Amino acid sequence: MEQKHNIVKAVIEQRQKLQEERFFIDLSVVEVREHVSIVRKREWLGIALTDSVETIILPSVFDDITFLSNSDYAMVCIDGLWGIFNVNNGQWGVFPVCYKLTVHYDYATIELCTEEGNGLFFLKEDRMVVPPLYNDVTCWADGAYLWVRQGSCFHFVRKTDGLFVSLPDAIKAYDTSQGMFAMTPNRIVFCADDEGLDNTQLLRQVVRRGNGRARLYNYKEHNMDIIDIYGYVLNNL
Amino acid sequence: MQKLVTFAKARGIRLLNQELNDFLRTLSDIEHSMKQHYTFTLADKEILTGEAFRIYLNNMETYVDLLKAKMQDYIVVSVNGELPKSQYIHVPSDFLWQTGQPLVFGRGKKQQTIKNVVFQTPCAEHRFLDSWLEPNIAEYEVTDNLWPLYNMTHDMMDNHQIQRRFETLAREYTHQGLSVFTLYRVILSIENYWYGTET
Numbered sequence: 001m002e003q004k005h006n007i008v009k010a011v012i013e014q015r016q017k018l019q020e021e022r023f024f025i026d027l028s029v030v031e032v033r034e035h036v037s038i039v040r041k042r043e044w045l046g047i048a049l050t051d052s053v054e055t056i057i058l059p060s061v062f063d064d065i066t067f068l069s070n071s072d073y074a075m076v077c078i079d080g081l082w083g084i085f086n087v088n089n090g091q092w093g094v095f096p097v098c099y100k101l102t103v104h105y106d107y108a109t110i111e112l113c114t115e116e117g118n119g120l121f122f123l124k125e126d127r128m129v130v131p132p133l134y135n136d137v138t139c140w141a142d143g144a145y146l147w148v149r150q151g152s153c154f155h156f157v158r159k160t161d162g163l164f165v166s167l168p169d170a171i172k173a174y175d176t177s178q179g180m181f182a183m184t185p186n187r188i189v190f191c192a193d194d195e196g197l198d199n200t201q202l203l204r205q206v207v208r209r210g211n212g213r214a215r216l217y218n219y220k221e222h223n224m225d226i227i228d229i230y231g232y233v234l235n236n237l
Numbered sequence: 238m239q240k241l242v243t244f245a246k247a248r249g250i251r252l253l254n255q256e257l258n259d260f261l262r263t264l265s266d267i268e269h270s271m272k273q274h275y276t277f278t279l280a281d282k283e284i285l286t287g288e289a290f291r292i293y294l295n296n297m298e299t300y301v302d303l304l305k306a307k308m309q310d311y312i313v314v315s316v317n318g319e320l321p322k323s324q325y326i327h328v329p330s331d332f333l334w335q336t337g338q339p340l341v342f343g344r345g346k347k348q349q350t351i352k353n354v355v356f357q358t359p360c361a362e363h364r365f366l367d368s369w370l371e372p373n374i375a376e377y378e379v380t381d382n383l384w385p386l387y388n389m390t391h392d393m394m395d396n397h398q399i400q401r402r403f404e405t406l407a408r409e410y411t412h413q414g415l416s417v418f419t420l421y422r423v424i425l426s427i428e429n430y431w432y433g434t435e436t
Contacts, residue, residue, distance in 0.1 A: 204283065212285050212379025212414050226375035229285050230358050234368070234375035 001116055001132075004081070004097045011079050015044060015061035027053050027060065031067070036087045038065050038074075047074065047087055057090050068103060071123050075101055075110075084110060084121055094121055094128060104139040107219065111139060120146065129159050140175040140219045147173035147182075156180045156192070165196050174216040174225070178206050181216050189216065189231040204229060277354060278335035281309055281328055286383050287419035289314065292334070293353040294342070301342065302357070304422045306383040314426045324430050359418035370404070371411035379414035383423070386410060390423050391431070399424070 019041055030045065031038040037050045039060055046060030058065075064077035072088035076096060083096030100113040108123040112132045119132030122141040129141050136149035145156040145165070154173035156165040167173075170182035179202050180192040191203035207214045207229045217224045225233045277290075284290075284305045293300045299318030303311040309330055313323045326342060338351045367374050380386075386409065393399045393406060410420045 200277075204279075208283065208285060210378070211381075213375065213377075229288065229379075232359070232364055234364075 001097055001114065004115070005095055008078060008081055008096050012059075012061050016059050019044070019060055029053065033067050038067070047085070057087060058085060068123075069105070071108075073110075073123060075103075086126060093126060098132070102139075107140045107142070109139055109141050111137060118148075130157050131162065136220075138173075138175055138220055143175065143177040145180045147175070147180075149173075154182055156182075158194070163194065165192060165194060167192055167196055172218065175219045176216055178202070183225075183233070187233050189225065189227045189233060203231060277356060278333060279354075281330060281332045281334070284334070285379055286381055287379060287415040289357040289418070289422055290334070291355045291357060292340070292351050293355075294318075294320070294340070294349040294351060297352055302422070304383070304419065304426065306387065307381060310384070312383070312387065312423065312426050313430065314422045315429050322430055322433075324426075359416050363416050363418040366407075366417045367411055370407050370417070374411050374414075377412055377414040383413075383415070383419070386413060386415070386420075387423055387427075390420070391427050394424070394427055394431075 022042060025041055027039040027041050027046075027048065029037045030040050032050055035050050036047055036057060037053065039046050039048045039053055041060035044060045045062050045065045046056060047058040047065065049055040049057065058074075058076070062076050062078050063080075064075075066075045067073075067087075068075065072086055073093060074085045074087055076083050076085045078096050080099065081096040082098045082101045084093035084101070085091075086093050094110075094112060098112045098114050102111040102113070103109075104111065110121040110123065112119040112121055112128070114132040117133045117135060118137045119128055119134070120130040120137045120139075120141055121127070122129045124141075130137050130146055130148060134148040134150055138147045140146070141159065144159055146159055147154050147156050149155075152171065153168055154170040155167050156173065157163070158165065165180060167180070167182050169184050171185050172183040174181040174189075179199065181189055181203070182192065183189050189203070191199045191206070193199040193202075203214075207227065212229060213234070214227050215224055216227060224235075226235045227233055286305050286307060289302065289304045291300050291302050299320060301316050301320060302314035303326070304314050306312045306325060309328050309332070310325055311328065312325045316322065320342065323342065326340070328340070332338075334351070334354045336351060336353055340349050340351055341347070342349050371377070389409065390399075390406060393402055399406070407417055407420055410417065
């Protein structure tokens with residue numbers, strides 16, 4: 001990843017140098033969005049203030065720039081690699097090292113796909129909440145624990161500090177703010193604690209609050225399971 | 238029964254074409270060989286209606302199988318050892334089911350000490366039968382009072398309608414969010430208390 005980071009950095013510097021030599025070419029505005037605009041100088045794009053195009057926020061060295069609707073972010077591409085740029089503070093949320101970005105507007109997240117794996121950027125917190133190291137990652141980041149998949153097994157990552165909670169038995173995981181809920185190969189849902197051990201008390205508490213039923217969602221797979229106090233899945237039998 | 242066999246086949250389960258009674262007998266056999274699950278400490282309010290557990294009293298050979306009927310009420314499913322027969326036990330609202338807890342049990346109101354509490358949980362067969370009776374069982378929340386169903390079951394048993402109307406009764410349980418696992422225990426408790434047979 002660091003190698004790729006350095007290559008992109010070098011490309012940016014090289015293009016910047018080239019653009020400086022083209023000082024006589026004026027910037028043209030491509031797209032206006034409130035206080036910032038996408039500007040073009042020859043073949044490359046950048047971001048500048050709408051009121052004063054000379055005030056550059058992001059130099060015109062990028063191949064593609066797309067503003068994300070209802071947010072302060074833009075997806076920026078250079079040499080086939082994508083990054084996330086915060087136009088409000090002028091900082092990179094994610095430097096362009098991803099070969100693909102998938103925006104989940106409903107959950108205010110962006111899935112990052114790099115050569116090393118997939119990660120997750122959370123727009124509400126302006127940070128990467130799951131590093132791009134896994135085969136798959138949830139699209140929902142409002143909970144304290146976020147699921148990831150490595151091979152056929154699901155695990156969780158604690159959002160505050162990135163603690164990896166290994167659950168070698170889990171064949172499915174759920175998106176819930178109530179804890180880490182996952183399913184075993186015999187279709188029984190369990191709740192795990194920070195050490196990956198069974199937290200039956202919490203599962204019982206959650207089910208009891210729902211009068212004997214708990215609805216657990218997996219937003220990525222667009223499905224829901226309803227479980228009872230024993231963790232048995234009652235629907236989709 | 239044919240419907241049940243077809244239903245099972247659709248889900249990749251091979252079920253012999255037997256009578257429903259045979260199937261229930263199989264269920265009963267499962268109950269006897271069923272594994273006891275983990276020990277626990279739980280407050281009365283933390284246990285759901287229809288949940289079953291076994292408490293060992295005084296020495297580990299004396300036990301009582303209980304079924305939560307409603308807040309503070311537990312139906313006695315069966316007793317073992319020298320304990321007196323009892324329909325149900327009533328516990329204080331702050332009662333904790335745990336080792337060492339004193340418990341007043343039986344007509345003589347003799348104080349006993351809980352030596353161990355062990356969960357009993359339904360198995361795949363119970364769940365299978367539940368989903369056959371009510372495919373949408375997931376949508377039904379668990380009732381907070383088992384007594385009306387207990388009385389209904391008792392009436393049916395009194396009027397010898399339990400065989401004929403078993404399916405209707407079982408479906409009534411599933412509509413209250415309860416499993417045949419609970420129904421089976423209610424039948425056992427009625428048999429043991431009112432008809433004096435210990436299974």
